[in-house]
Amino acid sequence: MKELHQYSATELSALLREKKVSATEIAKASLARIAAVEPTVDAYLTVTEEKALANAAAIDAKIAAGEELGALAGIPIAIKDNICTKNVKTTCASKMLGDFVPPYEATVMERLNKAGVVLTGKVNMDEFAMGGSCENSFFKATKNPWDPTRVPGGSSGGSAAAVAACEVPFSLGSDTGGSVRCPASFCGIVGLKPTYGAVSRYGVVAFASSLDQIGPMARTVDDVELLFSTICGRDPRDATSHQYTYEKAARDLKGLRVGLPKEYFGEGITAEVKAAVLKGVKQLEALGASVVEISLPSTDYALSAYYIISSAEASSNLARYDGVKYGYSGRRDAGLDELYLTSRSEGFGPEVQRRIMLGTYVLSSGYYDAYYKRAKRLQQMIAAEFTEAFTKCDIIATPVTPTTAFKLGERCADPVQMYAGDICTVTVNIAGLPGLAMPCGYDAGGLPIGMQLIGPKFSENRLIAVAKSYETAVGGFAVKEM
Numbered sequence: 001m002k003e004l005h006q007y008s009a010t011e012l013s014a015l016l017r018e019k020k021v022s023a024t025e026i027a028k029a030s031l032a033r034i035a036a037v038e039p040t041v042d043a044y045l046t047v048t049e050e051k052a053l054a055n056a057a058a059i060d061a062k063i064a065a066g067e068e069l070g071a072l073a074g075i076p077i078a079i080k081d082n083i084c085t086k087n088v089k090t091t092c093a094s095k096m097l098g099d100f101v102p103p104y105e106a107t108v109m110e111r112l113n114k115a116g117v118v119l120t121g122k123v124n125m126d127e128f129a130m131g132g133s134c135e136n137s138f139f140k141a142t143k144n145p146w147d148p149t150r151v152p153g154g155s156s157g158g159s160a161a162a163v164a165a166c167e168v169p170f171s172l173g174s175d176t177g178g179s180v181r182c183p184a185s186f187c188g189i190v191g192l193k194p195t196y197g198a199v200s201r202y203g204v205v206a207f208a209s210s211l212d213q214i215g216p217m218a219r220t221v222d223d224v225e226l227l228f229s230t231i232c233g234r235d236p237r238d239a240t241s242h243q244y245t246y247e248k249a250a251r252d253l254k255g256l257r258v259g260l261p262k263e264y265f266g267e268g269i270t271a272e273v274k275a276a277v278l279k280g281v282k283q284l285e286a287l288g289a290s291v292v293e294i295s296l297p298s299t300d301y302a303l304s305a306y307y308i309i310s311s312a313e314a315s316s317n318l319a320r321y322d323g324v325k326y327g328y329s330g331r332r333d334a335g336l337d338e339l340y341l342t343s344r345s346e347g348f349g350p351e352v353q354r355r356i357m358l359g360t361y362v363l364s365s366g367y368y369d370a371y372y373k374r375a376k377r378l379q380q381m382i383a384a385e386f387t388e389a390f391t392k393c394d395i396i397a398t399p400v401t402p403t404t405a406f407k408l409g410e411r412c413a414d415p416v417q418m419y420a421g422d423i424c425t426v427t428v429n430i431a432g433l434p435g436l437a438m439p440c441g442y443d444a445g446g447l448p449i450g451m452q453l454i455g456p457k458f459s460e461n462r463l464i465a466v467a468k469s470y471e472t473a474v475g476g477f478a479v480k481e482m
Contacts (some may be wrong), residue, residue, distance in 0.1 A: 003027035006479065008210055009075045009169040009223040016063070016074050023063070023074030023231060027056035027118050029074040034167045035118065037482050042142050043152075043162040043373040043391070045081050046089050047121040052076065055118045060229040071226055078162040078171040081122040081215065084203040086117070087111055092205050094127045096321050096328045108214055108231045111243075115230050120168055127349045128318065129174055129207040131155050131410065132182060132421050136351045140181035141221035141408060142185060146447055146480045153183030157452040159217050160187040165482055168405065170227050176207050177306050178400075178409030178425025180215040181437035185400035185450025188439045188480065190467065191217045191225045194427075195457045196432035199228075200235030208313035211306075211429040214398075217427035219479060221438065221467045228460060249461035251469045254288035259393030264424055276449040277399045280470065284397070289470050294389045294396070298382045299427060304335030305382070306354075307419060307428035308362050308375035314352075315359025315402030321347065338431045354415065373427025382429040390456045396467060399424050400450035401436045428454055436463040437479045438470065 005027055007015070015021045031049055038044060057073040079085060082092045084102035086109070091097045100385040105113065112119075134142040134157025142157045145151040145165040150159040156173025162181030173180040175193040182190025192215045199214045206212060209409050216227035231247040258281060265274055285291060323329040323343025330342025336442055348356070362371035389396065412419045428435040433454055440451035453463045471477060 005033040005166045007169065008220045009072070009218065009226060009432065010077055010220065012169060013071045013073070014328045015300040019057050019063070019404070023056040023118065024053065027052045027076060027120075030120055031140050031399055037167060039147050040143060040482065041145055041161050041167070042140050043123050043165065043167060045091060045093065045139055045157040045158070047122050048088055048119050050339055051088070052118050052120050059116055059118070068436040070115050072112065072230055076108050076120045076168045076188065077112065077117045077119055078123045078159060079109070080125055080156050080171070080173045082125060082174055082205040082207070083108060083172060084107045085119065085122065088120065088122060090205070092128045093125045093139060094252060094348065094352070096150065097140045098138070098328065100326065102203070104203065106347045107235045109203065111231050115331040117203070123162050125158055126155035127352050128205070129155040129176055129179055130314065130351050130355050132178070134158060134183070134419050135412060138349055140372045143408070143447055144405050145407065145482055146188060150407055150447070152400070153186035153188065153405065155179040156217065158182045160184055160189060163187070163189050163217050163219055164480060166479065170216060170223045172227070173215055173217050174204060175213050175215050175429065176310060178210045178422045178430050180217060181400050181425050181435055181452060182421065182449070184217055184437040185448065186446030188216055188478065189204070189219050190221055190477070192228055192418070192438045192460065192463070193217060193428060193435045194228065194460055195434045197240050198232050198244050198434070198458065200241045201236040202237040209308035209317065210313060212427070218429070219477065221464060221471050226450060244332055244458060247461055251465045252288065253284060253466060253469055256289040256395070256466065257393040258291050259294040259389055259396040261277050261294050261296045261389070261396060261398060262292055263296050264398035267455045268420065268423065269399055271451050272443045273399050273402060273404070276399065277451045280440035280451040281397050283365065283470060283473055284466065287473055292393050294392055295387045296382075296389060296427070297303055298378060298385055299347040300428045301378055302382060302430060303419060303423055305375040306430055307358070307379040307424070308371050309379065309430070311359035311442070312363050313359070314364060315356050316351070318348070318356055323347070331406040350415035379430050382427055386427075386431045386433060389456050392455040394455070394456040395463065398452045398454065400452045404443045404445070406447055424452060433457060434460045434463055436467055438467050
């Protein structure tokens with residue numbers, strides 16, 4: 001018999017409808033699990049115990065009254081701390097917003113609240129979503145539940161670790177260059193980066209506005225689908241959002257063409273990761289798919305383009321944090337220049353400062369054409385290459401990360417090495433495509449390896465259908481017991 005905290009959201013929803021368990025019991029089990037494993041995992045920045053129990057009691061009252069509830073009602077969830085939650089602290093894991101309590105909800109939270117989810121709290125991240133390991137938080141470093149001496153991946157490391165440690169069945173993260181898929185891979189769970197515009201960004205603290213996207217993370221593909229179908233769709237408060245209704249796709253893989261881009265299996269990808277992903281592709285072949293080799297030649301330049309574009313947008317977005325209107329304030333007894341200097345140098349951590357400086361540089365006079373403009377042209381080339389590739393295949397399969405989870409502190413002194421870990425994921429954001437990460441094996445040390453499925457815009461249903469077929473064929477994905 002499984003304990004309550006070990007059940008998936010889909011399973012818990014069925015138990016609730018059958019009245020075999022109450023929402024309050026589920027919430028208490030989740031909160032007890034958080035209390036038990038947090039000293040090891042450090043996923044949470046804020047635990048909303050009182051709010052969770054109150055919301056769960058409200059769901060139980062509706063069930064007792066005979067009201068029809070949706071599939072998410074009464075299910076615990078963790079939310080990345082850059083997604084605004086009304087009357088609940090939202091810090092972006094930064095000293096700059098250490099005391100910020102939003103007076104409004106992000107659109108995704110409005111939709112989840114309407115569906116009846118139970119918020120257990122806000123989880124850790126790399127500061128302002130800038131990082132690949134969840135070590136750049138001002139408050140603490142989150143640990144990987146599979147090995148607490150290793151990173152959970154970033155920037156949505158808290159979201160992934162909370163799910164992998166069975167603190168909650170699912171969570172929300174944000175993905176600018178791989179920040180849902182990388183931690184999903186490192187922590188052995190499923191993560192979906194939706195098409196740009198499929199999910200509203202209203203109420204999400206911006207890193208790079210043209211690349212950011214909110215995505216679901218869970219231990220099963222069914223739970224990812226359940227969460228995504230709830231949060232997707234047009235929002236009049238986000239001009240970049242699209243009219244989009246999720247519809248399930250057939251799970252028959254016969255005739256499906258899977259593209260293997262040679263650039264994603266070359267230098268830098270460890271032998272164990274490559275072997276595990278190719279084994280996963282073989283499983284798709286066994287289910288009826290065919291494999292075709294493709295090429296995405298601009299991949300070698302994608303990291304450079306991504307860090308130029310994202311840093312430029314970060315420089316612009318973070319300019320509002322000057323110590324005057326809101327956020328951390330430095331020396332108010334000095335002049336305006338001194339206030340700006342102390343507020344930003346003390347309020348932002350080293351990684352955020354590094355990206356602001358890079359972004360300001362590439363946007364400056366004399367360098368805009370040489371760097372930013374060329375990066376935007378490369379962005380168009382990368383998108384065009386994907387469009388061409390999808391005339392030869394239906395989906396693309398790649399590794400998620402070049403390696404499995406690395407040791408805490410191992411790459412902190414070498415930002416370039418840290419950035420290189422995003423090589424397999426940044427192209428998806430640059431082209432605005434959907435990408436899904438799911439477990440496909442383990443390395444010699446027992447650490448999870450992830451396989452990435454990439455599709456054309458708004459093909460989330462196809463990616464989810466393929467992932468479901470794979471998950472069923474391999475008998476589900478393992479959960480690490482702590």
